[in-house]
Amino acid sequence: MAERDKFKIPVGPQHPSLKEPTSFSVALRGEEITGIDVRLGYNHRGIEKACEERTYIQDMYLIERICGICSHSHSTCFIQGVEEIAKIEVPKRALYIRTLVGELERIHSHLLWLGVAGHEIGFDTLLMYTWRDREIVMDVLALLTGNRVNYGINTIGGVRRDITREQMKEVTRAMDSLEERTKYYIKIASEETTIIKRLSGVGVLSKEDALRFCVVGPTARASGVDHDVRRDDPYAAYSEISFNVITDNHNDVYGRTVVRxxxxxxxxxxxxxxxEKLPEGPVSVKVPRKIPAGEVVSRYEAPRGEDLHYIKANGTDKPERVKVRAPTLANIQAVKHMLKNRLLADLPIVVAAIDPCFSCTDRLISVRGEDEETPGIMTWENLHSYSVEWYRKRGLDFSKLK
Amino acid sequence: MGQEEKIREGFLAAFGYLQDKITIQRSRRIFVTVDIEKFAEVFDFAVKKLGFSVLCVITGLDEGDRLTFIYHLDDGSGVMLNLKTGVSKERPVIKTVTEYFPSAEVYERELVDLLGAKVEGLLPGYRYPLPDGWPSGEYPLRKDWIPENKNG
Incomplete structure (x- = not known):
C-alpha cells in the first residue's frame, strides 16, 4: 500500500469517547484500522514512591485512592499482604465483611460498565436503566461503610465497622431487587438483536491470543481462559464460599458482556x-506499627481482573517498596490486537470492553490550584488554610490546629 | 509431594546450582534467585518446561548499589513463581522478555523510566509512565531520588 493511502489520527489524550486520559495513535486506510499505538502515563501520580515515605496505615488510605471504582480491591490487596508479612491472624468476621464489601464493589463496577457499554453503542436507555439500578448497591455500600466510593472499611488487622442484623436484612433486600433486574438484563443480552449484532464479532481475542497477551479478568474469561484469583489463589473468605467461575467462548465484546x-x-x-455464614466475634486485632522485614506477593480478583501488589517490608513502620499492577495494564496491550483490521467505529466499544481504568494503570493524581484561572500545585500550607476556611464558613474553627 | 515441591525438584534436576536459591514461602508462592548470567536459561525453562505461561508483572527494586528485578510468573492454576535477578547500578542491563510475553513491553518500559534499567532488545516506542519532557538521568524509584516538591 502506498504511503499516501495511510492516514494517522490521534484519539486522546482528551477525547469524547474516553472517560480518562490515554492516547491512541490510529493508522487508517479508509475506515479500517491498520495499526495502533497506545500512549499511557497521563495519570501518573507517583503513588509507589509516595508509599515508601508514609506509614503502612497512611499507605492503606493512599492506595485506596488509586482507583475510584475498585478502591476496596486495592486497599484489601495491600493490607492482606502486610498482614501476611506480619503473620497477623485476622478475625474471620472481618474477612467476611471484607469479602462482602468486595462483592458489592464488583456489582457496582459491573453495572457501571454495562451502562458505559450501552452508551458507547448508542443504547442510552441501557445506560439509564443500569445506572438507576446501580444506585441500589451504592446505597447499600453507603449504609455499611458511610461512603459510596473509597469506603474506608479496611484497616490492617481487620475492618473498621461491624455489620448489624438490620443492615444484613437491607443487603438481602437489595440483592433480591438487583437479581431481578440482572435477570432482565440477561434476557436483553440474549434476545435484543441490536445488542447481539453490535457486539458480536467485535474486538475478537482468541483463547490463544488471550493466553499470549496474559490478559486478566472478564476479558480473559470471555475468551475461555478459566482463571479467577478468588478460586485459584483464595483470599479473605472465598475458600469457604461456593461459586462458579464464569467463562464464555464468544471471544468478543458480546462474550465480555455475558461474562459480566x-x-x-x-x-x-x-x-x-x-x-448466612457470617461468624460471630471481633472485627479487628491490634497490629504493631512496625512490620517485620519480609516480602510478599498479594493477589486480588478486582472487578476488571487480577490486582497484584508486591510489598517489601524492612522492619520499620514504612514499607521499603510497594509495587502495584492493576488489571488494565495487563489488558491494554491486547486492545491493539483486538482493533487491528477492524473499523474505526469499533474503537470506543472495544476499548470500553476491557473496562479500562487508567488511574489504576498509571497510579497518579492531578492537583489543581483553588483558582481555576491559574491552575497549579497546592502547597501543604495552601491546603491547610483552604480547609480551615472551608470549615470556618460552616461555623467550625480549626485555625489553632497545625 | 505438593506442587510447589515438584516445581523445586524440576528446577534442581535441570540446574543444580539453584540448590540454596529456591524458597517455598507458602503454598502457591515460590521465590527463586538467579544470577543475571544464568537468568535467560532459567527463565526459558520456567516458561517452556514448567508451564509458567503467564507473566503478571516485573517488579524493580533499588537495593543500594544494585537493582533487583522480580519476574512474577503464574502457571495458570494460581501458583506464583517469583524469579529474582539483579544487576549492578553501574551496568544495569537486562534482556527483554517480550519475545516470550508481548505484554512485558510496558513493564520493561517502566523499569527503564522509573529505575534507570537498560533493556536490551526492547523495540523503540512511547516511553512509560513519565512524560516526554522528563529530564534524563532522573529515576524516581531510586532511593536517592528526592522529589523537588517533597514537602508540598
Missing part, C-alpha cells in the same frame, strides 16, 4: 452465603 452479567448473578449468590 453472569458474574453479577454469582456475586448475589456469594453475598447471600456470606450473610
Amino acid at each position: 452479567l453472569k458474574e453479577l448473578m454469582e456475586s448475589y449468590k456469594i453475598i447471600r452465603q456470606l450473610l
Whole structure:
C-alpha cells in the first residue's frame, strides 16, 4: 500500500469517547484500522514512591485512592499482604465483611460498565436503566461503610465497622431487587438483536491470543481462559464460599458482556452465603506499627481482573517498596490486537470492553490550584488554610490546629 | 509431594546450582534467585518446561548499589513463581522478555523510566509512565531520588 493511502489520527489524550486520559495513535486506510499505538502515563501520580515515605496505615488510605471504582480491591490487596508479612491472624468476621464489601464493589463496577457499554453503542436507555439500578448497591455500600466510593472499611488487622442484623436484612433486600433486574438484563443480552449484532464479532481475542497477551479478568474469561484469583489463589473468605467461575467462548465484546452479567448473578449468590455464614466475634486485632522485614506477593480478583501488589517490608513502620499492577495494564496491550483490521467505529466499544481504568494503570493524581484561572500545585500550607476556611464558613474553627 | 515441591525438584534436576536459591514461602508462592548470567536459561525453562505461561508483572527494586528485578510468573492454576535477578547500578542491563510475553513491553518500559534499567532488545516506542519532557538521568524509584516538591 502506498504511503499516501495511510492516514494517522490521534484519539486522546482528551477525547469524547474516553472517560480518562490515554492516547491512541490510529493508522487508517479508509475506515479500517491498520495499526495502533497506545500512549499511557497521563495519570501518573507517583503513588509507589509516595508509599515508601508514609506509614503502612497512611499507605492503606493512599492506595485506596488509586482507583475510584475498585478502591476496596486495592486497599484489601495491600493490607492482606502486610498482614501476611506480619503473620497477623485476622478475625474471620472481618474477612467476611471484607469479602462482602468486595462483592458489592464488583456489582457496582459491573453495572457501571454495562451502562458505559450501552452508551458507547448508542443504547442510552441501557445506560439509564443500569445506572438507576446501580444506585441500589451504592446505597447499600453507603449504609455499611458511610461512603459510596473509597469506603474506608479496611484497616490492617481487620475492618473498621461491624455489620448489624438490620443492615444484613437491607443487603438481602437489595440483592433480591438487583437479581431481578440482572435477570432482565440477561434476557436483553440474549434476545435484543441490536445488542447481539453490535457486539458480536467485535474486538475478537482468541483463547490463544488471550493466553499470549496474559490478559486478566472478564476479558480473559470471555475468551475461555478459566482463571479467577478468588478460586485459584483464595483470599479473605472465598475458600469457604461456593461459586462458579464464569467463562464464555464468544471471544468478543458480546462474550465480555455475558461474562459480566453472569458474574453479577454469582456475586448475589456469594453475598447471600456470606450473610448466612457470617461468624460471630471481633472485627479487628491490634497490629504493631512496625512490620517485620519480609516480602510478599498479594493477589486480588478486582472487578476488571487480577490486582497484584508486591510489598517489601524492612522492619520499620514504612514499607521499603510497594509495587502495584492493576488489571488494565495487563489488558491494554491486547486492545491493539483486538482493533487491528477492524473499523474505526469499533474503537470506543472495544476499548470500553476491557473496562479500562487508567488511574489504576498509571497510579497518579492531578492537583489543581483553588483558582481555576491559574491552575497549579497546592502547597501543604495552601491546603491547610483552604480547609480551615472551608470549615470556618460552616461555623467550625480549626485555625489553632497545625 | 505438593506442587510447589515438584516445581523445586524440576528446577534442581535441570540446574543444580539453584540448590540454596529456591524458597517455598507458602503454598502457591515460590521465590527463586538467579544470577543475571544464568537468568535467560532459567527463565526459558520456567516458561517452556514448567508451564509458567503467564507473566503478571516485573517488579524493580533499588537495593543500594544494585537493582533487583522480580519476574512474577503464574502457571495458570494460581501458583506464583517469583524469579529474582539483579544487576549492578553501574551496568544495569537486562534482556527483554517480550519475545516470550508481548505484554512485558510496558513493564520493561517502566523499569527503564522509573529505575534507570537498560533493556536490551526492547523495540523503540512511547516511553512509560513519565512524560516526554522528563529530564534524563532522573529515576524516581531510586532511593536517592528526592522529589523537588517533597514537602508540598
